[in-house]
Amino acid sequence: MTALTQNIRLRIAPSPTGDPHVGLAYVTLFNYVFCKQNNGKLVLRIEDTDRERSKPSSEANIMSSLKWLGLNWDEGPDVGGPYGPYRQSERQAIYQQHVQQLLDAGKAYRCFCSSARLDTVRTEQRAKGLTTGYDRHCRELPAASAPASAPFVVRMKVPLEGRTDFVDTLRGVISIDNHQVDDQVLLKADGFPTYHLANVVDDHLMEISHVIRAEEWISSTPKHVLLYAAFGWKAPVFLHMPLLRNPDKSKISKRKNPVSLTYYQRKGILPAAMLNFLALMGWSYSETQEIFTVAEMQEKFILEKIHLGSPIFDLQKLLWLNQHYLQLVGEDEFVTTLRQQVFSDSYLRKLYPLLRTRMDCWESFVEKADFFFTGALQYQGLAICPTSMPQADFSKGMESLLLVLDEVYEWNSATLEAVLNQHRESLQWKPKDYFMPLRLIVTGRKDSPPLTETLEVLGREMVRFRIRDYLKNF
RNA sequence: GUCCCCAUCGUCUAGCCUGGCCCAGGACACCGCCUUUUCACGGCGGCGACGGGGGUUCGAAUCCCCCUGGGGACGCCA
Numbered sequence: 149m150t151a152l153t154q155n156i157r158l159r160i161a162p163s164p165t166g167d168p169h170v171g172l173a174y175v176t177l178f179n180y181v182f183c184k185q186n187n188g189k190l191v192l193r194i195e196d197t198d199r200e201r202s203k204p205s206s207e208a209n210i211m212s213s214l215k216w217l218g219l220n221w222d223e224g225p226d227v228g229g230p231y232g233p234y235r236q237s238e239r240q241a242i243y244q245q246h247v248q249q250l251l252d253a254g255k256a257y258r259c260f261c262s263s264a265r266l267d268t269v270r271t272e273q274r275a276k277g278l279t280t281g282y283d284r285h286c287r288e289l290p291a292a293s294a295p296a297s298a299p300f301v302v303r304m305k306v307p308l309e310g311r312t313d314f315v316d317t318l319r320g321v322i323s324i325d326n327h328q329v330d331d332q333v334l335l336k337a338d339g340f341p342t343y344h345l346a347n348v349v350d351d352h353l354m355e356i357s358h359v360i361r362a363e364e365w366i367s368s369t370p371k372h373v374l375l376y377a378a379f380g381w382k383a384p385v386f387l388h389m390p391l392l393r394n395p396d397k398s399k400i401s402k403r404k405n406p407v408s409l410t411y412y413q414r415k416g417i418l419p420a421a422m423l424n425f426l427a428l429m430g431w432s433y434s435e436t437q438e439i440f441t442v443a444e445m446q447e448k449f450i451l452e453k454i455h456l457g458s459p460i461f462d463l464q465k466l467l468w469l470n471q472h473y474l475q476l477v478g479e480d481e482f483v484t485t486l487r488q489q490v491f492s493d494s495y496l497r498k499l500y501p502l503l504r505t506r507m508d509c510w511e512s513f514v515e516k517a518d519f520f521f522t523g524a525l526q527y528q529g530l531a532i533c534p535t536s537m538p539q540a541d542f543s544k545g546m547e548s549l550l551l552v553l554d555e556v557y558e559w560n561s562a563t564l565e566a567v568l569n570q571h572r573e574s575l576q577w578k579p580k581d582y583f584m585p586l587r588l589i590v591t592g593r594k595d596s597p598p599l600t601e602t603l604e605v606l607g608r609e610m611v612r613f614r615i616r617d618y619l620k621n622f
Numbered sequence: 623g624u625c626c627c628c629a630u631c632g633u634c635u636a637g638c639c640u641g642g643c644c645c646a647g648g649a650c651a652c653c654g655c656c657u658u659u660u661c662a663c664g665g666c667g668g669c670g671a672c673g674g675g676g677g678u679u680c681g682a683a684u685c686c687c688c689c690u691g692g693g694g695a696c697g698c699c700a
Contacts (some may be wrong), residue, residue, distance in 0.1 A: 161699045198699055213666095263698070270697090277623040279698055301698050319627070328625050328696080336698040343700050367626055367695035390628085397692060428649090436635050438649055455635070458693065462633050465650045470625060475663075 156188030164206035167408035168213035192224030281330035
């Protein structure tokens, strides 16, 4: 490593648009370890340029999840630092100024196309089997040809010829034809920058030396390289981590796998286990030893040794590691953690109104409230209702089912019907039966609190996979 | 569809760069046995992979090419 000839500065750049994601923890871990190993600085930068989706609560959760894992940063919105502000929404002036610079240099242009027009163009391109992208309609528009008040975006003027090459530390040279690179929007109509602009400008201004990010960014790296060149800047070193996968090998998603760090924290996965597990996804400590700490990883880690095959996030192995770490827990920690995390005051208070009238002695709490701790819901009665059956009789059951599926699993009646159709044969359905064929009551137990309250206390992600597994095994 | 990336047991991986020590090593899961008054932990063992085809070479999991397969990107989301 060339640690002495260069300041190592890494960054993690989450977008605060949802629950803290395991993918973030994964990428952060590798950034963190490489950083520490080289006496570098780790920057946390909040990429909140999507005004619609960014939420302060999400930002807070991301930070607390990373802290939970012990992945601390040296500079960030909460701790400050010499390169701030560290929230992109607070850096507007900087982006405006840089966009103007590109405009002046003729390396970007204003585009007045409506999204409707863009949609049409894309549809046509798709129909012809072409790469979809902007047709550069406004690229050569004379500067004064549009009314000053017309809404516009600023697009990058990508070279029409040639190729753009860059080096990925793990993969070597990657070369992409400029025809494949879109005239990317840099500044949106609302004046906010897109990821591509903000990311490049900030990485440069914050003197980031190595960009370690997920593989999904490979195909937009040429845009970034082109931008660095347009500004006359030196690009950082790029390294793309393999993507975590669902069991079906698709990119890990909450639809198919629990992905929220909050979920794992609450479930009772220990940070050490999670970190150890994540480290194993693409890297190995030694030929025989699989259990190791972050500190040990730091000693032996070699960036270039990251394995490129995209690993499947395997809950079983996580749990095995966790069991191992749990065995190391001392008696005091056992008592304290259980009190704080599982039987916390706040959780018990939530349960109070639901359990109070259902218990007949203190001991019965365990029996009556078990599913509030395991998430193990019971499913009572899955019935096929002939279409002749009065609508009202099962509409209630249907309602709760759809509520669960829509709210918890983001399903709708169409996907539900598809699932049901898969089981059509084993259910011996007649075609006329599957119009409204199902009644499913999902609750904790027979005498349990109402579904809505149950869901609220348990949390959606906890329930989501129970239902999925249930339907799958049916 | 176009472009890009990837390819060792069901899963995570070691080996690949610097061909021979690999008829491929470890771990999870699974199965069996031992230990244990139960269960778990622990110990021992079993099952199980170099996607296919061409090269190069005395020799290929390792190097090259093609095919196939998987994935990602193609947004005024990141």
